[in-house]
Amino acid sequence: MTQHVLLNNIDHKDLRVITDRSVALGDAIMSCVAFPNEFRNLQAHYPVLFQKDVDTGTFQATVLLGFERGENLFLTDKGWNAHYMPMVLEMQPFLIGTQRRPGEEPEQVIHVDLKNPRVSDTEGHPVFLPHGGNTPYLEYIAGILEQVHIGASTSAAFYQAVDALGLLEPFALDIELNDGSKSRLTGFYTVNEEKLYALGGDDLSSLNKKGFLQPLFMAVASLSNFRDLIERKNRRL
Template sequence: MSTLIPLSPSEHKHRFIDTRRAINDFRQAQVVRLRVPEVGNAGCCFPVLITKDPQFGEWDITALTSLEPESNLFVGDEGWQGVYTPLSIRTYPVRLTRADGPEGVSVAVRAEDLSDSGAGLYDDQGQPTDYLKAIENALHEDLSGAAATRAFCQHLNGLNLIQPISITVLYKDGKSRTLEGLYTLDQDRLSSLPDKDLLELQKRGYLMAMNSMLTSLFQLNRLIQRHKEHNSVNPIQKITLQRR
């Protein structure tokens, strides 16, 4: 992994971030990371699912952007084309890194992320530009959202509410593919929860996000339509979602 360089006005006053190039890095991202506070907005645009890190076993919330691997139907030549832009895309390629000082963190980028044109980082007085201020605010929002997401997923997993699914995609030419490694909420298990568990979910503010995740599955139809717009020769005929 490339070394992160902390941003400073003395070093980066005349450097920029090429935002179009940054968005292009997501062109092959079939899933995009979300935080639980984003689920309501994201669910109006994408299917919102749960994934599991195969190495560390940690749960995460993701937006499904395509029914094909290494494809993102929301990145085009003009940049991001989704109605909602996830935090992970809004903040990229700027990151938070540990630093000395009262906040304990600073913003940083990789050397290859810097450009001679694009969105400026500091103005002529060495003050952060509106672009960088917005990024910093979004990064702190993402940081707090990460903790909320871990707690959310751990609580749902403790109630056995996370259910694996597979999505089978059938094309016009008769061929098919199956998407694995995806999870959603177990509706049957949810409907049979004891009242005390439902009250705890409500108390934690989780029920609204859970409902948004379930209704977001209808956005699979949007992915079918967007795929047809990108591939009219061999469009998707239908999909089958199987809960396991």
């Protein structure tokens, strides 16, 4: 259950947010949504894959955190074991909303999910200063939300361009662990490197001008993180 409300310094003057990472706080997840404008940061730690909506045929990037449902190999008893966290996780329990005043254009506002387990009146980072101003923590979150908004608003064009060039292909990975167990990861897509490297000058120039070329190469580079992810799994065994 969720309870999304407009954040304000009157009703939520005492609101605090727990930024620890744990199963109890909802971090036991296998994957999460990602945006092209964060691929450069993600590729240093996580495999970046793509999933296709069977109903609409549209693609969406996803960050792989584990190999089975409810498994997050970056979650430890000491917290999150990576220097960068996907934005959709970092921004919780906040969301982007819009507000329209009479006669004015819609503006972006911050909403908060009051039912999120990170919300507290006694623990965590305060959201507002004693006299109502934003704390540095809230300013940081506002920056994250702005990047999420940019990522969400530009993703459709990115996937349309990539799909039009046929650059995504189905992906499967056979995994064998140190204990002899085997599994197969399916249901994802990756960038077809041969097609990417074979693109002509016009296509490359178009992708580059739109800011789409770098995310593609970052997604390709991210696949080297499968070795680390498998090793994380082996250490847990």
